[in-house]
Amino acid sequence: MMGLASYLIISTILFICGVIAILARKNIIAILLGLELILNASALNFVAYTRFLNNSIDGHIFSLFIIVIAAAEAAVALAIVLRFYQIRETVHIDDATQLQG
Amino acid sequence: MFDLTLFFISAVLTVIGAIMVITTKDLMHACIYLLASFLGMAGLYLTLGADFVAAIQLLVYVGGVVILMVFAVMLTGGPHAQKQNKFGMIKTALMGNIRTYTIGGLTAVVVLLMMVKLYISIFKNYTAGELPNYLPTVERIGKSLITDHVLAFEISSVLLLGALIGAAIIARPRKNRIN
Amino acid sequence: MDYTIANIAPIVLLPFLAFVIGSFTAKKFPKFTGIMVCVAIFGSFLLSARIFADFVFNQYSADYYIHKTFTWFDLGPTFKLNLGIYIDQMSAMLLLMVSGVGFLIHLFATYYMGEDKRYARYMIYMSLFTAGMLGVALSDNLLSFFMFWEVMGFCSYSLIGFYYEREAPGDASMKAFMTTRIGDVFFLFGLLIVWNVTTQVNGQGSFTFVDLYNVIANGGFDGQMLLGIPLATFAGLCFFMGTIGKSAQFPLQIWLPDAMQGPTPTSALIHAATMVAAGVYLSLRVYPVLEAGHLLVFVSYIGAITAFGAATMALVQTDIKAVLAYSTISQLGFMVLGVGVGNYNAAFMHLITHAVFKACLFLSSGSVIHSLHDHHTGGHVQEMPRMGGLRKKMPYTAFVMVICSLAISGVPFFSGFVSKDRILGEALIMGLKNPVYSLPMVLGFVAALLTAFYMFRMIFLTFYGAPRDQELFDHCHTEKFSFNRNLPLLILSLFTLGLWYSGSLTGQGLVKFPGVENKEWFQTLIEKPDAHHLAKFKNYKSQAWGKVDVKPAIDFSKSHYDPTHGLSAEEAHHAHTLHLYGAVGSIFIAFLGIFLAYLMYIRKSLNPGWWATTFSGWYQTLKNKYYFDHFYIDVLIKKVLFKFQDFIAWVDMGIWDRIFIDGWANVNNFFSYWARKFDDVVVDTIGVDGTGAGVRFFNLVLRTLQSGKIQFYFVVIFLVMASYLLTLRVA
Amino acid sequence: MHGLLNYILWLPILGSLLILLIPKEKVNAIRWFTVAVTTVTFILCCILYVNFDQAVPGIQPFTAVSMPWIKSFNIYYKLGIDGISLPMVWINGLLFLICSFSSFDIKKMHKGYFSLLLMLQGSIFGVFMSLDFFLFYVFWEVMLLPMFFLIGIWGGDNREYAAIKFFLYTFFGSVLMLLAIIALYFAAEGRLGAETFDMVKLMGGHFADLKLSLFGMDLPFDKVFFAMLFVGFAIKVPIFPFHTWLPHAHVQAPTAVSVILAGVLLKMGTYGFLRISYPIFPQAGHYFGDFIAWLGLVNIIYGALCAMAQTDVKKLIAYSSVSHMGFVMLGIAAMTTEGMNGAVLQMFNHGLSTAMMFLLIGILYERSHHRWIVTPEGKKGFGGLYAQMPKYSIIFIIGLFASLGLPGLSGFISEALVFIGVFKPYPTIALLGLIGLVLGAAYLLWMFKRMFFGEIIDSCKEYADVNKREMFYMAPLCFLVIFLGIYPLPILDVMKTSVGKLVIDLAKFAP
């Protein structure tokens, strides 16, 4: 029951949920939530592979770095969102199109 | 048995949390569901013998990221803000509609196919064997971090510092711009 | 008597230590400093007196000397610099003279400078000077000689410029230093030649006199040329340039009159008794080189011209010190003339006697000047036209000054007669023997005449006749005897008597005291370093500086007086006869000079004003010092040197730096301008911007894809990733 | 004892970094910290001096430091001193100690100033200590940087011009030097078996018969690169006609920097001749001997004449440095024991006396804020200073006479040694060089006369005499100038063995 497959299924569900959150939501923060989900899905995959495929510690370390990067990304992204909100008074993703070609 | 119980509780928490994140209409609730999902993830890590990762998951996501998210949600509107800003834009964006969910769903199906294809190759080569015992990982991670992965470790520390300063600078209100 | 470091070195070190200690105590304890300096020099005097007594009374051999060396520094096998002391009869006498006269002058200075606010500083400068002069006397080598010589030059500079609140002492001190400096650098070059020659002969360079004599004795200079001139001549010229500079000989005599800007004791010690005499002493020390270089005629001409020219200039001076200054130059000229005519010991004797009476004269004039106080200007009076009749006010000074004037004029029984007569006598012999010397001979006699005249002119104008400035006369205090004002004068005047020098006390002189044996004294103790004398240096070895004196292995027999001075009997008779003529002539000349002065300034039967107006051209020439100062300063320095240096400086900054160095910037600008043009037009506008324009065109087409909607991008990303992964075959 | 040179070299540089940590308002802390660092450095230099074994020719073994730096290019971090560099190292320690006291007068940006000063000291130490050519070059160039800023920021009215001129000029020379260094590096492979920057290995005239093909001509390798090194060092010395940066730099630089510039920096050029040019290209050295000797003579007389025409005191002293460095060049060109010893001693003594002069002018400038002997309007700039500032004048006299070479003060012995050394090979030059002595006395005394004698002019009446701090840092220099004039052995003894070895080595290659 607690095999590799179950973990991979869980992580796939998380990933798919993340993708849907990213594509379906129009609120930037909600999109960030989706990103977190995707990151977590990959981290879970790493740890799961470590457990089932080889017993080296590198998978753990990789997921640790993913956590670190997620934290940094959350901090910076939210700061940008706040700044964006201060300037534009909106968090609608389609309003952030200043960089269009 | 204890493990199995923990696995079930965690898995359910994770999956339900994740699904609720994409289905709920309230952003604040989504955050709380995300928290649940993260807690579940920590539990899953524990069942995988990754005690340190679990603890860090708890520390970073529960103590840090979710609170940040919640803050951000609160600062960008909150529950009872006006719906429109001075440019006439929608202030608190919709949490999606049929069209976006359709696009998302279709893409998700494609991604799912892709992942399935990936997993097939994994499972072809994978044979379930004797699983190793749970061993404390803290020391091994620590040694590994300052020997094999020291460069990545240092770079990530610089990254965090940069993120800290960057976030502080970006988010700081510029006094002369306030009307 | 044993000589050790402990009883020779203090001769120099005592005054030097007094200078060092005095530099620290001068500000707080000026009186103490003055006394300490006097005591230190008196200590030197005692030590010198012991050496003098030892050499002159005990050894009685011209061959006896002490020479000790120590290594100053050592730069490896080929270079070792030894310094040391060399004492023979000549240095022993010079030491006694310098320390004795120096002590008396210091004593006088405590009176003369006693009220000055920089009294202590004055005394320590004098002390340093005395150390330098004693060092010169003790030096065994040209290098330390040169070093002490320059120390004296520095002290002279400082003391001439002692009253630095005024401009004139500044000018005078600089002039003095610069003029002597010209001689000094030639002296330094002479040193280099000596070093080189000794290196060639001995394999080891040396500056010592004995090595120099040794080299000359071994013919080291023979056949060597430098810049087309025989090396010995070159070296001799260089050394003699040192003499010319330091002893104020023609043509570098210009600094000495100006040096009178210093306080009077300074003039007495430095510019009359010792430093200027050091130049002559150098000539005497390097006499063999002069002789080997065949320079004696040249030397005698320089000496005679100086003696005569300075004497003529002294005729028209009105400043009491200026008269003495020109007289000093003139007497130095006599000494150099003595060297030139080969009368070695007469020249040295004149150095000693002149030091004594000229010091005395200067001190006396100082006494006079110090007494005359002008209440209008607040300064002292030096102008003779404002004096007159002062013998009533200051009898001691007047007496002493008359005695000394008699001595300098060459009146018999005074020291000046003894020494000057011998120089003139020798000049007469040479002049008669060799027509080349006739001009120096004539000039020498005329200068002697003029000397007597202008000295008594000074005496008469100062002390006799009626007071010409009554107010000044009235303010002048009547002289009271005091130990530091009059005692030095009296002691010095005592030694202007001829019997000390003429050999009368030892039975050599013409005037003999009954019951006195013929003993060695001046004439033969100071032996001319001729070939015979040099022979003993041929195998000479100097002693290392040690604690105990080791006398030379040779047992020197005491010298006997040789009336013929090593000449054949006939020659000696001839010389003696001529000497007698010369003596009679010089007595006559001296009295003639005094008589003329008497006629002019006491009897007033000859009017000096008439002479001045009649020969006004000559008078102006003499007043203007033959236009030497004008030529040197206004023409050579201001017209030539200043123009040249300004030109050089202008070339340096204006042409070389501005145009050639900074000009590179323009060259650079030119190239950089064209490089920039090329860069702007060809590379940038056509190449780079052209590419940009091309890119922009495609950009217009492709930008529509960039909607800026992030979710669109995500979709694209996912689709592309998926499409890529879906094409992968399952392994 | 083995790491002593490391400490001496890096202590000032460390100090210059640590100063940056002191808040810039705490001016006194910065000053005294600098004094502390320079004091410790100076004490270390004294320890170095005490431990020096004068019997050993060449590099002292106890000082040798050698470790690989950039291994792939055979570049080593190699330090060591011998009798030629020890006096320079010592005087560098001393002068910076004195300058740190003198720099209390600085008015702005203390932190940067003192930091740069210490950095300058460290880099100069590096030049005098390094035995690896590459390291030498690095320190040589590093030295330019603090110098540039020190002149360019804290200098006089025309400071930017002077600083840029100094920098570009010296840099031009350095580039030629770099070319020679690289050429030697590659030539060493053929001659010594391996490419190397090691000065000690390169020495010994290995490159005499190499040919260099340039613009289609076959040129002798050693002569070409000797000439290039010559230009590089000559600019630093400075030798006529490369001297014009010096008056500008000196006049514009602040006092302490002038002192360092004249006292130590100029010696780097002559040190380069003694350490690099001559030992590596002895044959070329003999070949160019006459030329260098004549240039030295021109330096002496030309510098003296230019000095005489100046109305700015500092410019006058700057030109006098040109003149005095001519003596050093003359002594080096003579290639005799006496001449070389005299040259090295002159480097040291000139460091002392000219440092004194610049410090004294700095003290005066502190009071007067101008340096004109005769102002551009033709009036007297100074007058009667002797009466106004008696103590100052006494010190000035000591410095002045040391500068013009009065026996009994330090300058004389070295000049005399130089002349003794020069006389044998070049009697004519020796004779003409004497003109320089006369002119040297002339311009200094003339300056002294114009500034110090006579009535006190109105503008000079408020000048205070030297204060205790100024007395404190002038006293050691006065003492040294007099002491070394009477007893030069402390310096002569340490250098004579090394210099003697150099002379003997050079004599082997005499044509």
Place this chain on the structure above:
Amino acid sequence: MTDTIVSYLAKFGPFKDLLEFLTESYGANGPTLFAFLIFLVGVIIIVTILSTIGGLGTYAERKISADMQLRMGPNRVGPYGILQFLADGVKMLMKEDIVPKDVDRLLFFIAPMLALTGVFGTLAVIPFSSGFTLTDLNVGVVYLIGISSLVGLAIFLGGYASNSKWSMLGGMRGASQIISYEIPIVLSILAVVLLSGGLSFGVITRAQGGWPHEWFIFHNPFTFIGFFVLFIGSLAETNRAPFDLPEAESELVSGYHTEFTGMRFAFFALAEYIEVFVVCGVTAALFLGGYQVPFNLGGDTIWGQLLQLGAFFSKTLALYYFVIVIRWTLPRLRVDQLMTMCWKYLIPIALFNLVGAGVWMWLFKGKSLFVLLFKSGTAAAGIH
């Protein structure tokens, strides 16, 4: 998982027999199930005791403040009014559960639970004694910090869900305060971790000794400062005075729990008081030797365990008393002062301490100041 109740009991013979029996009859899952049961019992005991202590905390607070203000304090219910907290508790249970109209219901319900969960979660790793520890996680410290931050989230959610300005401000203040002060706390705990070489409370406690000089607080100057940093940070973490800005009565009515009544309010209050106990206990375990008894009196026996419990509780309660005294002594800080204190003073000091402790470890091979000072004392050296 060495030092837990189960492992402690496993040292006794009868328990082993019981385990063997269970293994025979129920297979491998038997002992696990039994261990789970024992664990459950332990949890119930601890939660009960701690809830009591939390309740008593309110009583102690009122009594001590009364003492300081020369009042009587509660004195009606029970002897000296000691049962006052029970009375209060009953009152709260009986109260009407008011849910305001515009609140976010989900969050309004979750927030108190979350607070209590966070606090109770931490109890799992608190080392009450060498035998009586629920679980000695080898990442215990990290776990504790992570799980206790749920309280901060709970406070924020409470403030947000109430849909009231006061609550909102209180919640925001609480959250920002808690995440800020977590940094100095973690840094000063890391210094201790550095010294002891482990992340579990057992390791850290065992690295210390019974005597004060063996405690980490006196190990070296850096830990001495670190103790105060941790203590100050803990005060801020638990929103105690002078850092009680989230519930500042005078400004924000009652802060984040203004709208909560009845049992929900009780949860918040209880969570706060238990958390104070928890942080005090953590501080005691990290710096003050935890449950260590001098001479290791009693050893593994039940008496020894009781002595250890006594030692732990006495240290913790002493700190608890100190916390209360501080509350009634110092005035409240301003928000900007609070942040200045954290970011400009505590964090640099904590960083400095961390580096300093590292340098100390490297320089002196981990010997304490005492050992260095009295190197010859074999007793001191032997204990390390």
